[in-house]
Amino acid sequence: MGSLQKTAACLLFLSVFSSVSHGQLATFICSDVKTEYNKTATISCISNKKITHVVVKRCENCNKQNSCLESVINTWARKDSSEEGRIRLVLQHNVSEVHIQEVKATDEGGYKWHLYSDAGERDGCATLEITDPEIPKTMKEHVATILVLLFLVLCSFAAILYYKYRQRAMARGNFADILRNLLPVLRQYESAEENVSNQEV
CATH class of the missing domain: 2.60.40.10 (Immunoglobulins)
Structure with missing residues (x-):
């Protein structure tokens, strides 16, 4: 009777094992x-x-x-x-x-x-x-870079204008100095001409 029970248990185990192996989870x-x-x-x-x-x-x-x-x-x-x-x-x-x-x-x-x-x-x-995912931030960074570059260009343009203005001012100053130096010479020349004309008379 014991051997029959063991055989039945083995057959039951085999049937369960076979159904699990065929019906895989x-x-x-x-x-x-x-x-x-x-x-x-x-x-x-x-x-x-x-x-x-x-x-x-x-x-x-x-x-x-x-x-x-x-x-x-x-x-x-x-x-x-x-x-x-x-x-x-x-x-x-x-x-x-x-x-x-x-x-x-x-x-x-x-x-x-x-x-x-x-x-x-x-x-x-x-x-x-x-x-x-931060494409909008990257676009903002590009805008900031463009603004910085624009600011630098404007600064350069302002520096060039200032340089040209200074050159013109210096040129005007040199011309004024020349006139100041020429005036005494012209006056001496005029006084010399007057003296010559007085002597002739």
Whole structure:
């Protein structure tokens, strides 16, 4: 009787092992993404089984509780895109991708995935990092640089005008000095001519 029980237990174990090995549990891998400002970002999750449904929520941090906003993708509710198609889901067998066009600074952060398959469901998290989200600040820096250059050009122009004015003033001063020196000579010449004319008379 004991051997029959052992045999039954072994058969039960083998049947359970075989059903588990044939009905493998679903696994999902979600990858972090880094992209440039205003480019298209593709956040993807891959499964070893066919993905049937996807729910994606935008979060400040996937690991932080209550930081997730409303779903941007929810195939249960037939929501395959949001923001007039700027964010959209591409689902092909065991690969799910969320394409975000013209990424903005507000797109940066975590994306919490709820993935469903016939073999079970899993949660995943992917982080989107934008390498240059501060384009407006860069534009402001360019404006500041242009203003500084304009100021330097105006200063140079003012320096040139001052130099020319000084040269003219110096030229006027030299001419005045020449006139001052010539006046005594002219007076002496006039007095000499008067003396000559007086002697002739």
